[in-house]
Amino acid sequence: MIDWKDKREFWIAGAKIADPEAERLRVGSVCVQKGRITEIVWQKSVETDLPVLDAERFVLAPGFVDLHAHLREPGYEERETIETGSAAAAAGGYTSIVCMANTNPAIDDPSVVEYISCRAQQIGRCRVYVAGALTKGRLGEIINEYFHLKRAGVVALSDDGAYVTNSQVMRSALEYANLHALPVISHCEDAFLSSASQMNEGYTSTRLGLKGAPAAAEEIAVSRDCMLAQLTGARLHVAHVSTAGAVELVRKAKKKGARITAEATPHHLTLDDRLLDGYDTNLKVNPPLRGVKDVEALRAGLLDGTIDCIATDHAPHSEIDKDVEFDEAPAGMIGLETAFAQLHTELVAKGVIDLLDLVKLMTVKPAATLALPGGRIAREGPADLVLLDPAEEWTFEKRFIRSRSKNTPLVGARFTGRVQGVFLEGKWQSAV
C-alpha cells in the first residue's frame, strides 16, 4: 500500500462506502482535503490531479466510536497510557473513544480532564473524550462538580467499575447531571450479591468451584437505575449489559419512554462462560461472561434496537497482574484492537447482522448515544475514516498488540475481516 502518512489532499477511489445514513453499501469515491471530506461521488473512479488511493478491495466507513475504554493514565501507566491506548484504538479502526474515570486520581476534577485531553491531542492518534466520575473518588458518596467537569470537557459521567450503592446518591447524581445536560453511564452491579465472585453463576461455576455472580446482581442494579431514570427524567446509559434479564429490563424501560440507552461489549456478544474451563484469567471480566442464552438475548437486543451500540470495555491489565491464580486476577480484557474482527467474524460472516449494521453499531449509534460528533461520512465533516477488508482471513497474534497490556483470550484466533487503518482528520495510520 502507498504510504499515505504525509498526503494531506487525495482521493480514496472505488471503495464500498458504508455510510451509516444509507440503506446499503455503495461504491463511491471520497475526496479528502486538509483533514476534511470535501467531496463524495458515487462512482468508481475520478479524474483528478490529486493522488488517488485505489480502495476497490476495501470498505470505507466512518472511524469507529467507542464509548467505553480504560486508558489507565493517570495512575496505572504500567497497564496502558493515553499514547498506547490511542495507538490501540487506531489499530482497531477507532477515531474517537471515551475514556473511563477509574484512573488514579479518578477523573473527578477538571485538572485531570484537562490533562487527559491535552495529552491525547499531543499524541494525536485518536480523539479522546473524557467521562468524568459521578462521585468524589468514585466512592458513591458525594456527587462531583458537574458544572466544572462539563466546562473542562467531559461528555458523560460514570463511576464505571463501581456501582453507586446508595440510591439517594444516585438519584441526586441523575437529577444534577440532568441539570447540566450530561448523560450518566451506570455500571450496574449489586456488589453484595456479586461479592468475591469470579465468574457467572451457573453450571460452569459449580463445576469449576469458582464463586459465581448471579444474573440478578446485574439485573437488580439495572432495574433500580431504570426506575431512577424514569423518576428523574435524566439520560441514563447502561454500560456493558450482559444478561438476558437486563436486556429485557432496558427494553421495557425504553417502552415506558425513559431516556435510556444501553451498550454491549464484543466479548459478551461472542463468548460465553463455558470457555472458562481452563481457568484462563484473560477470560475473567466484569460483568462476567454469561451463558449461551444471555449471548442470544444480547444479539436479539442488538437486532431490535434495545442495545443501542457496541462498546469495548477495553480494560488493560499487566501480564504480571493476570499471570496468577484465577481468584487473584483482576477482571478485564483489552478489546479495541479486536472488536471489529471479532464481531465481523462472529456476527457478520455468520449472518446474524450485515456489515452496514455492524458499522452503524460502531459509529453513528454510539456517537448519537453520547451526542458526540463523528460517526458519519459527510461533506465538510472531518475525514475520520476507517478502511476495512471484510474478506481478509487472518490470525490474531500477540505481536500485533499495540496496547501496553496483552490481556486478551483472542491470541491465536482466526478472524475474517480486518481493519487496514484509519484516517484521523485525513492522516493515515496503518493497522497492518
Add this chain to the structure above:
Amino acid sequence: MRTEGEEDEKGLRKEEIAARFSGKRGGGTSSGVPFPQTRPAQVSGRGKHTVPFNRKHLLGLEDLAAEEITTILDTADTFKEISERPIKKVPALRGKTIANVFYENSTRTRISFELAEKRLSADTVSFSKTGSSVSKGETLRDTVENIRAMKVDMVVMRHGSSGAHRFLANFLDASIVNAGDGQHEHPTQGLLDMMTMRQHLGALDGKNVTIIGDIMHSRVARSNIWGLTKVGAKVTVCGPSTMMPAEIERLGEGGVTIEYDIRKAIAGADAINILRIQLERQKARLFPSMREYFEVFGVTPEVLASAPEHCIVMHPGPMNRGVEIAQEIADGDRAVILEQVTNGVAVRMAVLFLVAGGSFDSGTPE
C-alpha cells in the same frame, strides 16, 4: 515420555505389582529383605485386569475415566498392605524428589501424603504458607519455578484457589498431584472415600451415596460426585439451600439428586458422607446458627435410623462434633472415619506411584 516397555509395566496386574513391592525378584526367590511376601487382602472384587494409567498429573477426578479410577483404587488396595508391615517401606519411588507445597493449612492430608511418600522411599521436602517465601509476596508461579529449578520430580500441592493446579500445569514439567484446590477438587479424598466404600459395600455400581452439608464450598463433594457417578453410583446431595451451588443436579455423569430433607436423603443410602461445616459460612449469613444447623442437618442416631442398617458413615475430617455429626455417630460402629484416614495413605501411595509412571526399574530392592 513413556516407552512401550514402560507401558507394559503399567499394565501389570496388581498381583504382579504387589509382588514387585514385596521384593520378589524375577527368579521368584526371596530377596532376603524383611518384606513379607504375602499378597495383600483382596477386597475390591473388581475385574482382574487393570488398565494402564498414563497421566502425568492428577488434577481432579472429573478428567478421569471410570477405568482409571478403578486402576487407582485397585493399586491402592494392594498398597494398603505395606502400611501393615513391620517395616513400612518399599523402594518404588527411590531417588524421586517430591515437594509438598501447602498454601492452606492441613494436618491430615499433608501427613498422609508425607507418609505415603516416605513409604515409597521418595525424598521429600515440605513447604507451607507460614515461614516461606509466600508470606514475602512471591507469586505462585515464581515459587514453583524455583522448585522446578531444583529438579523436583513431583509437586503435591494444596492451594486455596480453584484451578491453581491447572495454572501450574501450564508451565511446570514436574508431575502435579492435587491435594485440594479451592472449592474445586480434592481428588485423593474422593478416591479414599471410594476405596473405603468399596471395602464395605463391594462394587460401587448402583450403590447410593448421600453427601450432607455445605456442598457449595466443598471440593470433597465435587470429587466425590465425579468419582462416584463415573463408576455408576447414585449420588444424593443434602444441605441448606443457601449452600447448594447452582445447577448442582447437572454435575457428574448423569447428574445428582438434591434432597433437602435429611431423612429422605439417607433413606436408601449405602453410605453417607458428612461434610465439615465451617464457622465462616455462618458469618457469611449462609445459616443462622450452629444450633439450628445441628437440628436440621446434623446426623444424630435418631436421623440415622432412617438409613438402612448396613449404611456406613463417613467424614473427611476434621469433625465438628455436635454440629454436623453427633458424638454417638462419630464414635459409633457405623462410622468408618478412621478407616478413611488409613486408606488415605494407601490411595496417595497409589496415586504417587501411578503418576510417577515407569519407576519400577529403579524400584527393585537390592
